[in-house]
Amino acid sequence: MSPVSTTSSRVIYDALKACGIRLMSALPETWLVHLIRMAEDDPEMILVRLAKEEEGVGISAGAHLAGVKSAMLMQNHGLLASINGIVSCAQLYRIPLLMLVSYRGELGERDPWQTEGGGVTEDILRALRIPFVMLEQPDHVAQRIADAQTLALASNKPVALLLRRGLMIEEDGAGRAGGAGR
Amino acid sequence: MKRIDALTAVYSRLQDRIVVTIMGAVAAELQSIGHRPNFFYLQHAMGLASSMGLGIALCRPDRQVIVLDGDGSLLMNLGGLTTLARYRPRNLVHVVFDNESLLSVGGFPTATSTGSDLAAIAKAAGVPRTATARTLDEFTRAFDEALAAGELTTIVAKVEAVGPSAFVTDLGLLENRFQFQRYLAP
Ligand SMILES: Cc1ncc(C[n+]2csc(CCOP(=O)(O)OP(=O)(O)O)c2C)c(N)n1
Numbered sequence: 243m244s245p246v247s248t249t250s251s252r253v254i255y256d257a258l259k260a261c262g263i264r265l266m267s268a269l270p271e272t273w274l275v276h277l278i279r280m281a282e283d284d285p286e287m288i289l290v291r292l293a294k295e296e297e298g299v300g301i302s303a304g305a306h307l308a309g310v311k312s313a314m315l316m317q318n319h320g321l322l323a324s325i326n327g328i329v330s331c332a333q334l335y336r337i338p339l340l341m342l343v344s345y346r347g348e349l350g351e352r353d354p355w356q357t358e359g360g361g362v363t364e365d366i367l368r369a370l371r372i373p374f375v376m377l378e379q380p381d382h383v384a385q386r387i388a389d390a391q392t393l394a395l396a397s398n399k400p401v402a403l404l405l406r407r408g409l410m411i412e413e414d415g416a417g418r419a420g421g422a423g424r
Numbered sequence: 425m426k427r428i429d430a431l432t433a434v435y436s437r438l439q440d441r442i443v444v445t446i447m448g449a450v451a452a453e454l455q456s457i458g459h460r461p462n463f464f465y466l467q468h469a470m471g472l473a474s475s476m477g478l479g480i481a482l483c484r485p486d487r488q489v490i491v492l493d494g495d496g497s498l499l500m501n502l503g504g505l506t507t508l509a510r511y512r513p514r515n516l517v518h519v520v521f522d523n524e525s526l527l528s529v530g531g532f533p534t535a536t537s538t539g540s541d542l543a544a545i546a547k548a549a550g551v552p553r554t555a556t557a558r559t560l561d562e563f564t565r566a567f568d569e570a571l572a573a574g575e576l577t578t579i580v581a582k583v584e585a586v587g588p589s590a591f592v593t594d595l596g597l598l599e600n601r602f603q604f605q606r607y608l609a610p
Contacts (some may be wrong), residue, residue, distance in 0.1 A: 253486035265483065288482055290511065293503030300472030300504075304444075304479020307464070307605045309456045331476075385483075 247412045250380055251276035254342070254405070257384040258313055261391045263340070264288060265305045265312040267298035267394055269320055273410045277315060293322030298325030303337045311391075313340040318347065318363040319356075320411075321402070328370060328400055338394035338401070340387075345404040348424040374402035378409050425560050427521045427583040428453045431492075433564050437571060438463070438490060442608070444477045445492040446470075448528025449587035454492070454590060454605060459595060461607040467597055471501030476516060481513035484608065488515045488571065495522040495536045502545065505578075509518060509550030512576040518568070519552075520578065523585040531585055546578035553577035 255277055258266070265288040266281045268274065287311075292298055296325050298314040305312040316324070321343050326397040346353070347360015368376045373393060375386050387403060394401040427450065433539075435457050445451050451465035466473045477491035498505070498520050508518065524537035537540060537596045541554045552575050557563035563581050570577035 265479070288481070290478075290507065293506050294501075295500065296472070297475040297504045297507055300466075300469070301479035301482075302473025303472070304476040304481075305483045307476075307601070308480045308483035308608050309610055310483040327469060327472055331466065331472050334468060334597065335466075336598060 245412045246273055247277055248276050250383070250409045251280065253383045254333055254377065254387070257387040258342075259284075260288075261336055261340075261388055262311045263406070264310050264420065265290065265301070266315055267292055268315040269293075269295050269298075271317040271319040271320075271344060271346070272344070273405065274315055275318070277342075280288075281315075293325055293415075296324040296327040296390065299324055299331050299337075299339065299380045302339055303335065306337055311340075313342055315342050317344045317359075318404075319359045321357060321363065322366065325366070325370070332400050333370075336398035338398050340391050340394050341359050341372075341400060341402045343402055343404055344410065348407055350404045351406050356390050363404070370400075372400050372402050372403055376404050377410050378406045380409065383409070425558065425581065425583050426586060427478075427564060427581070428456075428521065428529075429560055430521070430563050430583060431459055433560055437473045437567065442480060442484070442487050442489045442579070443492065444473050444480065444489065446473045446494045448591045450492050450494060452591045452593055454566045454589045455593045455595060459601045463600075464599060464604040465595075470497050471504065473505050474495060474501060477516055477518065478504075478508055478511065480514065480608070481516040481536055481588065482511060485513070485515055488517070489513075491518045493518060493520045495520060495524060495534050495542060496529075498542060499534055499536075499540075502549075505546055505549040508576065508578075509546075512550075512552055514574045515574065516576050517567070517570045518546075518578040520580045521583050522580050522605050523583050525585040527585050529588050529589060541580075543578065543580040546580070551576055551578045554580070555594065556580045556582065558582045
Protein backbone atom coordinates (compact mmCIF):
# COMPACT_ATOMS: atom_id res chain seq x y z
CA MET A 243 0.00 0.00 0.00
CA SER A 244 1.39 3.34 -1.02
CA PRO A 245 1.35 5.96 1.67
CA VAL A 246 -0.99 8.91 1.71
CA SER A 247 1.00 12.10 1.24
CA THR A 248 1.44 14.13 4.41
CA THR A 249 3.01 16.93 2.40
CA SER A 250 0.02 17.30 0.09
CA SER A 251 -2.38 16.96 3.00
CA ARG A 252 -0.55 19.82 4.73
CA VAL A 253 -0.75 21.98 1.61
CA ILE A 254 -4.51 21.38 1.40
CA TYR A 255 -5.03 21.99 5.10
CA ASP A 256 -3.05 25.23 5.06
CA ALA A 257 -5.01 26.42 2.04
CA LEU A 258 -8.29 25.79 3.87
CA LYS A 259 -7.01 27.73 6.85
CA ALA A 260 -5.90 30.57 4.61
CA CYS A 261 -9.50 30.74 3.33
CA GLY A 262 -10.75 31.24 6.88
CA ILE A 263 -12.27 27.78 7.30
CA ARG A 264 -13.15 27.35 10.97
CA LEU A 265 -15.37 24.29 10.89
CA MET A 266 -14.79 21.04 9.09
CA SER A 267 -17.14 18.08 8.93
CA ALA A 268 -15.56 14.78 8.07
CA LEU A 269 -16.16 11.13 7.52
CA PRO A 270 -12.84 9.34 7.21
CA GLU A 271 -11.39 7.27 4.46
CA THR A 272 -7.74 6.37 3.92
CA TRP A 273 -6.84 9.32 1.73
CA LEU A 274 -8.20 11.78 4.27
CA VAL A 275 -6.52 10.52 7.45
CA HIS A 276 -3.82 13.19 7.63
CA LEU A 277 -6.24 16.00 6.90
CA ILE A 278 -8.52 14.81 9.68
CA ARG A 279 -5.60 14.50 12.13
CA MET A 280 -4.53 18.04 11.25
CA ALA A 281 -8.02 19.31 12.03
CA GLU A 282 -7.97 17.27 15.25
CA ASP A 283 -4.70 18.86 16.36
CA ASP A 284 -5.77 22.40 15.48
CA PRO A 285 -7.35 24.21 18.41
CA GLU A 286 -8.80 26.83 16.06
CA MET A 287 -10.76 24.24 14.06
CA ILE A 288 -14.16 22.84 15.00
CA LEU A 289 -14.02 19.27 13.69
CA VAL A 290 -17.37 17.50 13.44
CA ARG A 291 -17.13 13.75 12.91
CA LEU A 292 -20.21 12.48 11.18
CA ALA A 293 -22.13 9.24 11.10
CA LYS A 294 -23.13 9.93 7.48
CA GLU A 295 -21.88 12.58 5.10
CA GLU A 296 -25.30 14.11 4.42
CA GLU A 297 -25.35 15.47 7.97
CA GLY A 298 -22.42 17.65 6.95
CA VAL A 299 -24.68 19.57 4.55
CA GLY A 300 -26.98 20.55 7.41
CA ILE A 301 -24.07 21.41 9.67
CA SER A 302 -22.41 23.56 7.01
CA ALA A 303 -25.74 25.27 6.31
CA GLY A 304 -26.08 26.11 10.00
CA ALA A 305 -22.48 27.30 10.17
CA HIS A 306 -22.93 29.51 7.12
CA LEU A 307 -26.07 31.16 8.42
CA ALA A 308 -24.23 31.66 11.73
CA GLY A 309 -21.39 33.41 9.93
CA VAL A 310 -18.75 30.67 10.06
CA LYS A 311 -16.85 29.37 7.02
CA SER A 312 -16.83 25.61 6.77
CA ALA A 313 -15.67 22.76 4.54
CA MET A 314 -16.83 19.18 4.07
CA LEU A 315 -14.33 16.35 3.82
CA MET A 316 -15.50 13.09 2.30
CA GLN A 317 -14.86 10.51 -0.38
CA ASN A 318 -16.88 10.41 -3.57
CA HIS A 319 -19.19 7.77 -2.10
CA GLY A 320 -19.93 10.30 0.62
CA LEU A 321 -20.94 12.74 -2.08
CA LEU A 322 -23.34 10.09 -3.38
CA ALA A 323 -24.70 9.65 0.14
CA SER A 324 -25.29 13.42 0.46
CA ILE A 325 -27.19 14.12 -2.72
CA ASN A 326 -30.62 14.82 -1.26
CA GLY A 327 -29.14 17.15 1.34
CA ILE A 328 -27.21 18.98 -1.36
CA VAL A 329 -30.30 19.43 -3.52
CA SER A 330 -33.00 19.91 -0.87
CA CYS A 331 -30.99 21.98 1.59
CA ALA A 332 -27.94 23.60 0.00
CA GLN A 333 -29.32 24.25 -3.47
CA LEU A 334 -32.90 24.97 -2.46
CA TYR A 335 -31.75 27.46 0.18
CA ARG A 336 -28.75 28.86 -1.69
CA ILE A 337 -26.11 27.73 0.77
CA PRO A 338 -22.45 27.83 -0.30
CA LEU A 339 -20.73 24.48 0.32
CA LEU A 340 -17.03 23.87 -0.05
CA MET A 341 -16.80 20.14 -0.65
CA LEU A 342 -13.44 18.36 -0.67
CA VAL A 343 -14.04 14.98 -2.21
CA SER A 344 -11.40 12.28 -2.54
CA TYR A 345 -11.74 10.86 -6.01
CA ARG A 346 -11.56 7.11 -5.59
CA GLY A 347 -12.03 4.67 -8.42
CA GLU A 348 -10.08 6.53 -11.07
CA LEU A 349 -7.39 5.08 -13.33
CA GLY A 350 -4.88 3.32 -11.12
CA GLU A 351 -7.46 2.23 -8.53
CA ARG A 352 -6.70 -1.22 -7.17
CA ASP A 353 -9.63 -1.60 -4.79
CA PRO A 354 -12.43 -3.25 -6.77
CA TRP A 355 -15.12 -1.77 -4.48
CA GLN A 356 -14.15 1.78 -5.33
CA THR A 357 -14.54 1.43 -9.06
CA GLU A 358 -18.28 2.01 -9.55
CA GLY A 359 -18.31 5.30 -7.67
CA GLY A 360 -15.28 6.50 -9.56
CA GLY A 361 -17.12 6.03 -12.83
CA VAL A 362 -20.08 8.21 -11.95
CA THR A 363 -18.57 10.99 -9.85
CA GLU A 364 -18.07 13.65 -12.50
CA ASP A 365 -21.38 12.91 -14.24
CA ILE A 366 -23.19 13.25 -10.92
CA LEU A 367 -21.56 16.61 -10.26
CA ARG A 368 -22.49 17.78 -13.75
CA ALA A 369 -26.06 16.55 -13.35
CA LEU A 370 -26.27 18.50 -10.09
CA ARG A 371 -24.79 21.55 -11.87
CA ILE A 372 -22.06 21.72 -9.24
CA PRO A 373 -18.89 23.41 -10.55
CA PHE A 374 -15.81 21.33 -9.77
CA VAL A 375 -12.08 21.40 -10.24
CA MET A 376 -9.34 18.79 -9.75
CA LEU A 377 -6.65 19.05 -7.12
CA GLU A 378 -3.77 17.16 -8.72
CA GLN A 379 -0.56 19.03 -7.90
CA PRO A 380 0.56 20.80 -4.76
CA ASP A 381 1.44 24.00 -6.58
CA HIS A 382 -2.12 24.81 -7.66
CA VAL A 383 -3.91 23.64 -4.52
CA ALA A 384 -4.02 26.97 -2.67
CA GLN A 385 -5.24 28.95 -5.67
CA ARG A 386 -7.91 26.41 -6.64
CA ILE A 387 -9.25 26.10 -3.12
CA ALA A 388 -9.39 29.88 -2.77
CA ASP A 389 -11.10 30.19 -6.17
CA ALA A 390 -13.62 27.48 -5.31
CA GLN A 391 -14.50 29.24 -2.09
CA THR A 392 -14.82 32.59 -3.84
CA LEU A 393 -17.28 31.10 -6.33
CA ALA A 394 -19.21 29.22 -3.63
CA LEU A 395 -19.66 32.41 -1.62
CA ALA A 396 -20.44 34.61 -4.62
CA SER A 397 -23.00 32.18 -6.05
CA ASN A 398 -24.33 30.87 -2.72
CA LYS A 399 -24.02 27.37 -4.14
CA PRO A 400 -22.00 24.19 -3.64
CA VAL A 401 -18.60 23.86 -5.32
CA ALA A 402 -16.52 20.67 -5.31
CA LEU A 403 -12.79 20.02 -5.30
CA LEU A 404 -11.82 16.53 -6.40
CA LEU A 405 -8.72 15.25 -4.64
CA ARG A 406 -6.89 13.06 -7.11
CA ARG A 407 -4.62 10.08 -6.68
CA GLY A 408 -1.52 11.84 -7.97
CA LEU A 409 -1.81 14.49 -5.25
CA MET A 410 -2.90 12.30 -2.36
CA ILE A 411 -0.69 9.24 -2.83
CA GLU A 412 3.10 9.22 -2.67
CA GLU A 413 4.78 7.52 -5.55
CA ASP A 414 5.71 3.94 -4.74
CA GLY A 415 9.08 2.22 -5.26
CA ALA A 416 8.46 1.78 -8.98
CA GLY A 417 8.35 5.55 -9.29
CA ARG A 418 4.68 5.69 -10.26
CA ALA A 419 1.62 6.49 -8.23
CA GLY A 420 0.50 3.03 -7.31
CA GLY A 421 -2.56 1.45 -5.77
CA ALA A 422 -3.76 3.28 -2.75
CA GLY A 423 -4.94 1.90 0.50
CA ARG A 424 -8.50 1.45 1.43
CA MET B 425 -51.76 17.02 23.44
CA LYS B 426 -51.96 18.98 20.21
CA ARG B 427 -48.72 20.29 18.77
CA ILE B 428 -50.22 23.73 18.15
CA ASP B 429 -51.07 23.96 21.86
CA ALA B 430 -47.56 22.85 22.84
CA LEU B 431 -46.08 25.50 20.54
CA THR B 432 -48.41 28.14 21.92
CA ALA B 433 -47.52 27.17 25.49
CA VAL B 434 -43.79 27.76 24.96
CA TYR B 435 -43.99 30.50 22.33
CA SER B 436 -42.83 33.18 24.75
CA ARG B 437 -39.61 31.19 25.32
CA LEU B 438 -39.03 30.85 21.57
CA GLN B 439 -39.32 34.56 20.93
CA ASP B 440 -35.72 35.47 21.60
CA ARG B 441 -34.01 32.18 20.89
CA ILE B 442 -32.77 30.69 17.65
CA VAL B 443 -35.37 28.25 16.35
CA VAL B 444 -34.97 25.74 13.53
CA THR B 445 -38.00 23.67 12.52
CA ILE B 446 -38.72 20.90 10.06
CA MET B 447 -41.01 21.31 7.09
CA GLY B 448 -44.69 21.25 6.51
CA ALA B 449 -47.13 21.13 9.37
CA VAL B 450 -44.79 22.31 12.16
CA ALA B 451 -43.52 25.23 10.10
CA ALA B 452 -47.05 26.33 9.18
CA GLU B 453 -48.26 26.04 12.76
CA LEU B 454 -45.41 28.07 14.21
CA GLN B 455 -45.95 30.72 11.53
CA SER B 456 -49.65 30.82 12.35
CA ILE B 457 -48.75 31.73 15.94
CA GLY B 458 -46.30 34.34 14.73
CA HIS B 459 -43.23 34.34 12.53
CA ARG B 460 -40.07 36.00 13.81
CA PRO B 461 -36.74 36.66 12.06
CA ASN B 462 -35.01 34.25 14.45
CA PHE B 463 -37.17 31.34 13.22
CA PHE B 464 -35.91 29.21 10.32
CA TYR B 465 -38.10 26.59 8.70
CA LEU B 466 -36.12 23.94 6.84
CA GLN B 467 -38.66 22.90 4.25
CA HIS B 468 -38.26 19.60 2.44
CA ALA B 469 -34.73 18.54 3.49
CA MET B 470 -35.91 15.70 5.70
CA GLY B 471 -33.70 14.88 8.67
CA LEU B 472 -31.33 17.83 8.43
CA ALA B 473 -33.01 20.29 10.81
CA SER B 474 -31.21 18.70 13.75
CA SER B 475 -27.88 18.81 11.88
CA MET B 476 -28.47 22.47 11.06
CA GLY B 477 -29.25 23.18 14.68
CA LEU B 478 -26.01 21.46 15.64
CA GLY B 479 -24.04 23.58 13.17
CA ILE B 480 -25.55 26.78 14.54
CA ALA B 481 -25.12 25.72 18.17
CA LEU B 482 -21.44 24.90 17.66
CA CYS B 483 -20.78 28.19 15.88
CA ARG B 484 -22.79 30.39 18.23
CA PRO B 485 -22.18 29.07 21.76
CA ASP B 486 -23.44 32.43 23.04
CA ARG B 487 -26.99 31.70 21.85
CA GLN B 488 -29.54 29.06 22.81
CA VAL B 489 -30.79 27.04 19.85
CA ILE B 490 -34.07 25.13 19.72
CA VAL B 491 -34.74 22.49 17.08
CA LEU B 492 -38.35 21.50 16.46
CA ASP B 493 -38.09 18.06 14.85
CA GLY B 494 -40.59 15.38 13.86
CA ASP B 495 -40.61 11.60 14.26
CA GLY B 496 -40.47 10.94 10.52
CA SER B 497 -37.68 13.44 10.06
CA LEU B 498 -35.61 12.15 12.96
CA LEU B 499 -36.05 8.56 11.80
CA MET B 500 -34.43 9.61 8.53
CA ASN B 501 -31.32 10.88 10.34
CA LEU B 502 -30.90 8.66 13.38
CA GLY B 503 -27.15 8.70 12.85
CA GLY B 504 -27.30 12.45 13.34
CA LEU B 505 -28.56 11.82 16.85
CA THR B 506 -25.24 10.13 17.64
CA THR B 507 -23.44 13.18 16.23
CA LEU B 508 -25.55 15.50 18.39
CA ALA B 509 -24.74 13.34 21.40
CA ARG B 510 -21.05 13.27 20.51
CA TYR B 511 -20.69 17.05 20.58
CA ARG B 512 -23.59 17.57 23.04
CA PRO B 513 -23.75 21.36 22.72
CA ARG B 514 -24.99 22.80 26.00
CA ASN B 515 -26.96 25.43 24.14
CA LEU B 516 -29.17 23.07 22.14
CA VAL B 517 -32.66 21.86 23.02
CA HIS B 518 -34.00 19.24 20.63
CA VAL B 519 -37.77 18.84 20.64
CA VAL B 520 -39.29 15.97 18.67
CA PHE B 521 -43.00 16.27 18.03
CA ASP B 522 -43.90 12.61 17.76
CA ASN B 523 -47.31 12.26 16.15
CA GLU B 524 -46.46 8.70 15.09
CA SER B 525 -47.11 9.71 11.53
CA LEU B 526 -45.90 11.45 8.39
CA LEU B 527 -48.61 14.01 8.87
CA SER B 528 -47.50 16.42 6.19
CA VAL B 529 -47.80 13.80 3.47
CA GLY B 530 -51.04 12.01 4.20
CA GLY B 531 -50.59 10.85 7.78
CA PHE B 532 -49.15 7.42 7.15
CA PRO B 533 -47.85 5.86 10.37
CA THR B 534 -44.15 5.82 11.25
CA ALA B 535 -42.37 3.15 13.27
CA THR B 536 -43.02 5.06 16.49
CA SER B 537 -46.64 3.89 16.05
CA THR B 538 -45.46 0.30 16.42
CA GLY B 539 -43.26 0.86 19.43
CA SER B 540 -40.00 2.52 18.38
CA ASP B 541 -39.14 4.86 21.23
CA LEU B 542 -37.25 7.97 20.11
CA ALA B 543 -36.45 9.15 23.64
CA ALA B 544 -34.91 5.76 24.42
CA ILE B 545 -33.01 5.88 21.13
CA ALA B 546 -31.72 9.37 21.95
CA LYS B 547 -30.64 8.23 25.41
CA ALA B 548 -28.90 5.18 23.98
CA ALA B 549 -27.24 7.41 21.40
CA GLY B 550 -25.68 9.29 24.29
CA VAL B 551 -27.84 12.40 24.57
CA PRO B 552 -27.23 13.41 28.19
CA ARG B 553 -30.81 14.49 29.00
CA THR B 554 -33.95 13.01 27.52
CA ALA B 555 -37.62 13.23 28.41
CA THR B 556 -40.97 12.07 27.09
CA ALA B 557 -43.94 14.40 27.53
CA ARG B 558 -47.53 13.26 27.09
CA THR B 559 -49.44 16.23 28.41
CA LEU B 560 -49.13 19.97 27.96
CA ASP B 561 -48.01 20.35 31.56
CA GLU B 562 -45.35 17.68 31.19
CA PHE B 563 -44.14 19.30 27.99
CA THR B 564 -43.94 22.81 29.37
CA ARG B 565 -42.10 21.58 32.45
CA ALA B 566 -39.65 19.47 30.44
CA PHE B 567 -39.03 22.39 28.08
CA ASP B 568 -38.33 24.88 30.85
CA GLU B 569 -36.09 22.39 32.65
CA ALA B 570 -34.14 21.82 29.46
CA LEU B 571 -33.66 25.56 28.93
CA ALA B 572 -32.42 25.91 32.49
CA ALA B 573 -30.26 22.78 32.47
CA GLY B 574 -27.66 24.07 30.04
CA GLU B 575 -27.15 20.56 28.71
CA LEU B 576 -28.17 18.95 25.42
CA THR B 577 -31.71 17.64 25.86
CA THR B 578 -34.00 15.69 23.57
CA ILE B 579 -37.66 16.01 24.49
CA VAL B 580 -40.06 13.68 22.75
CA ALA B 581 -43.50 15.28 22.87
CA LYS B 582 -46.22 12.78 22.05
CA VAL B 583 -48.80 14.75 20.09
CA GLU B 584 -51.99 14.05 18.17
CA ALA B 585 -51.65 13.55 14.45
CA VAL B 586 -53.49 16.74 13.56
CA GLY B 587 -52.26 19.90 11.91
CA PRO B 588 -53.20 22.84 9.74
CA SER B 589 -55.18 22.36 6.55
CA ALA B 590 -52.47 23.90 4.37
CA PHE B 591 -48.70 23.99 4.63
CA VAL B 592 -47.74 26.64 2.13
CA THR B 593 -47.49 30.08 3.68
CA ASP B 594 -46.68 33.44 2.14
CA LEU B 595 -43.18 33.41 3.61
CA GLY B 596 -40.76 32.62 0.77
CA LEU B 597 -38.05 30.03 1.45
CA LEU B 598 -35.25 32.38 0.49
CA GLU B 599 -36.85 35.34 2.22
CA ASN B 600 -36.82 33.29 5.42
CA ARG B 601 -33.23 32.14 4.84
CA PHE B 602 -31.75 35.59 4.27
CA GLN B 603 -33.77 37.20 7.03
CA PHE B 604 -32.56 34.51 9.45
CA GLN B 605 -28.93 34.91 8.36
CA ARG B 606 -29.16 38.66 8.86
CA TYR B 607 -30.64 38.12 12.30
CA LEU B 608 -27.73 35.80 13.22
CA ALA B 609 -25.05 38.18 11.97
CA PRO B 610 -22.81 38.97 14.93
C1 LIG C 1 -36.29 12.48 1.23
C2 LIG C 1 -37.72 12.86 1.35
N1 LIG C 1 -38.66 11.90 1.26
C3 LIG C 1 -39.96 12.22 1.39
C4 LIG C 1 -40.34 13.51 1.60
C5 LIG C 1 -41.81 13.88 1.71
N2 LIG C 1 -42.17 14.35 3.05
C6 LIG C 1 -42.37 15.66 3.31
S1 LIG C 1 -42.83 15.93 4.89
C7 LIG C 1 -42.77 14.30 5.25
C8 LIG C 1 -43.16 13.80 6.61
C9 LIG C 1 -42.42 14.39 7.76
O1 LIG C 1 -42.79 13.68 8.90
P1 LIG C 1 -42.51 14.18 10.34
O2 LIG C 1 -41.09 14.60 10.45
O3 LIG C 1 -42.97 13.14 11.29
O4 LIG C 1 -43.39 15.51 10.50
P2 LIG C 1 -44.98 15.66 10.39
O5 LIG C 1 -45.30 15.85 8.94
O6 LIG C 1 -45.59 14.45 10.96
O7 LIG C 1 -45.26 16.90 11.16
C10 LIG C 1 -42.40 13.55 4.13
C11 LIG C 1 -42.27 12.08 4.11
C12 LIG C 1 -39.33 14.48 1.69
N3 LIG C 1 -39.59 15.77 1.94
N4 LIG C 1 -38.04 14.13 1.56
